[in-house]
Amino acid sequence: MEKRRDLKTIFQLFVTFAKIGGFTFGGGLAMLPLIQHETVERRKWVTEQDIMDILAIAESTPGPIAINSATFIGYQTAGFWGAFAATFGVILPSFVVISIIATVLTAFQQNLYVQYAFNGIRAGMLALIVKSLWTMYKKCPKHAWSYVVMVAAFALSAFTGINVVWIILGCAAFGLAATLIAQRRAEK
Amino acid sequence: MIYLQLFLTFFKIGLFTFGGGYAMIPLIEEEMLAHAWMDTEQLINFMAVSESTPGPFAINIATYVGSVTAPIGLLGSACATLGVVLPSFLIILLVARMYQKFKTNRIVAGCMNGLKPAVVGLIAGAVVTMGSAVFFPAGWALSVLTSYWFIVSSIIFVGMLVLVFKKAHPIVVVALSAALGIAAGVLQPWIG
Numbered sequence: 001m002e003k004r005r006d007l008k009t010i011f012q013l014f015v016t017f018a019k020i021g022g023f024t025f026g027g028g029l030a031m032l033p034l035i036q037h038e039t040v041e042r043r044k045w046v047t048e049q050d051i052m053d054i055l056a057i058a059e060s061t062p063g064p065i066a067i068n069s070a071t072f073i074g075y076q077t078a079g080f081w082g083a084f085a086a087t088f089g090v091i092l093p094s095f096v097v098i099s100i101i102a103t104v105l106t107a108f109q110q111n112l113y114v115q116y117a118f119n120g121i122r123a124g125m126l127a128l129i130v131k132s133l134w135t136m137y138k139k140c141p142k143h144a145w146s147y148v149v150m151v152a153a154f155a156l157s158a159f160t161g162i163n164v165v166w167i168i169l170g171c172a173a174f175g176l177a178a179t180l181i182a183q184r185r186a187e188k
Numbered sequence: 189m190i191y192l193q194l195f196l197t198f199f200k201i202g203l204f205t206f207g208g209g210y211a212m213i214p215l216i217e218e219e220m221l222a223h224a225w226m227d228t229e230q231l232i233n234f235m236a237v238s239e240s241t242p243g244p245f246a247i248n249i250a251t252y253v254g255s256v257t258a259p260i261g262l263l264g265s266a267c268a269t270l271g272v273v274l275p276s277f278l279i280i281l282l283v284a285r286m287y288q289k290f291k292t293n294r295i296v297a298g299c300m301n302g303l304k305p306a307v308v309g310l311i312a313g314a315v316v317t318m319g320s321a322v323f324f325p326a327g328w329a330l331s332v333l334t335s336y337w338f339i340v341s342s343i344i345f346v347g348m349l350v351l352v353f354k355k356a357h358p359i360v361v362v363a364l365s366a367a368l369g370i371a372a373g374v375l376q377p378w379i380g
Contacts, residue, residue, distance in 0.1 A: 022242050025359060031244075057287055060300050063202045063276025064212070066244035071280040072287075080281070087277055091269060094243025095251050099265055101237065102255035113370055120369020121236045122229065122322045123341040124361045127348035128239070129318060132210040133311045134353075139304065146305040153309025157214060158316045164215045165204050168306055175302015176295060183294070 009078045010085045016043065017070050017089030031066050035073070045077040066090055145178050190258050191267045197223065198250045198271030205246075206303045210235075212246055214310035217317065225257050228321035236365075239358040246272050340372040 016038050024031040032055065039045045046054075050073070058068035067087060074086030108114045140146060149171050156162050197219050205212040213235075220226040226234070238248040250268035258264025283290050290296060323341055324332055332338050347368075348361050 025242055059207055060296050061279050062206055064244045064246040067273050067276040068280050071277050072284055075284040091247050094247040097241050098248050098251040102252050116370045116373030117366040118233050120344050120365040121362055122232045123344035124348040124365025125232050125236050126322050126345055127352045128358055129210055129315055131352040136308045140308050141301055149305040150309040153306040154312045157310050157313035164218045168204050171302040171306030172299040176298035179298035179301045
């Protein structure tokens with residue numbers, strides 16, 4: 001797709017992604033339907049296939065999916081400044097809303113009823129985290145050694161003080177080695 | 189210096205988290221505890237706030253932690269948010285030029301084969317630490333099992349788990365749990 005580097009497109013990218021950032025609750029994956037609607041159907045900046053590619057790329061590059069998608073679509077549409085405008089746009093609503101909430105939240109934290117509410121909320125949040133764990137488990141490849149990695153990452157993070165970064169790097173290296181060995185065997 | 193520390197810590201978080209949803213939680217929890225910026229209880233509270241406000245969790249928590257830890261809150265928020273965004277931004281700029289190759293790259297695919305189960309294991313680890321913060325906020329003890337708030341938390345947890353797997357919206361879960369928490373607090377003198 002041809003890149004339009006004019007100011008108008010860059011401004012539109014900013015506005016569109018600010019809208020996406022301001023009207024989706026619950027992060028990147030929840031944003032994708034709105035991103036698809038705004039950038040494929042309405043603006044025709046990218047194609048349906050691009051959205052599929054973005055999801056694949058966002059999942060295999062670090063960082064929040066919302067940022068990955070905004071940067072990618074911005075870049076495909078209008079180059080570096082497009083990427084900048086879209087990323088800045090998707091961040092801005094969160095930044096403003098949370099900056100305001102941060103002051104309010106500290107003021108209300110001592111309130112007895114707020115504490116009761118959060119007592120309940122923490123139990124409910126745990127249910128949401130368990131659901132997230134289940135979703136990730138379903139998406140995960142199920143080789144025999146996947147379970148070994150799963151259990152090892154769990155045990156190391158829950159019962160030792162080993163830094164999470166080392167666990168992540170170790171598991172990536174192990175996954176790479178196991179995959180390449182399996183491929184080599186299959187080629188023989 | 190707190191501003192540089194915020195930037196670097198959130199840069200690390202942005203650089204080493206893969207996948208959506210709560211894949212970021214294990215590393216965020218570790219870093220928040222290590223810097224004493226938040227305890228586990230506060231982190232879960234903020235996750236609920238983030239579910240009920242617009243925008244991605246990573247940005248929300250970076251902005252919040254920057255705001256409450258730095259003397260100049262707005263500058264702290266800006267440093268933390270810039271930190272968490274920058275790795276994604278730079279990496280996507282690189283990948284966007286050659287993403288057809290990237291998509292089918294064997295090395296990337298191999299690493300992902302290790303990262304996906306790792307994230308599952310790490311989140312399971314977070315469920316354990318967060319579960320003990322929810323059910324045993326004052327530490328493990330047999331007597332806790334019959335305490336008023338342990339029973340309230342268990343009922344809310346099980347009820348919400350059912351709702352969550354019936355695809356209830358997270359905001360509904362947060363609002364309902366909050367209402368049940370307040371009701372339990374108000375009723376405690378009578379039934380506790």
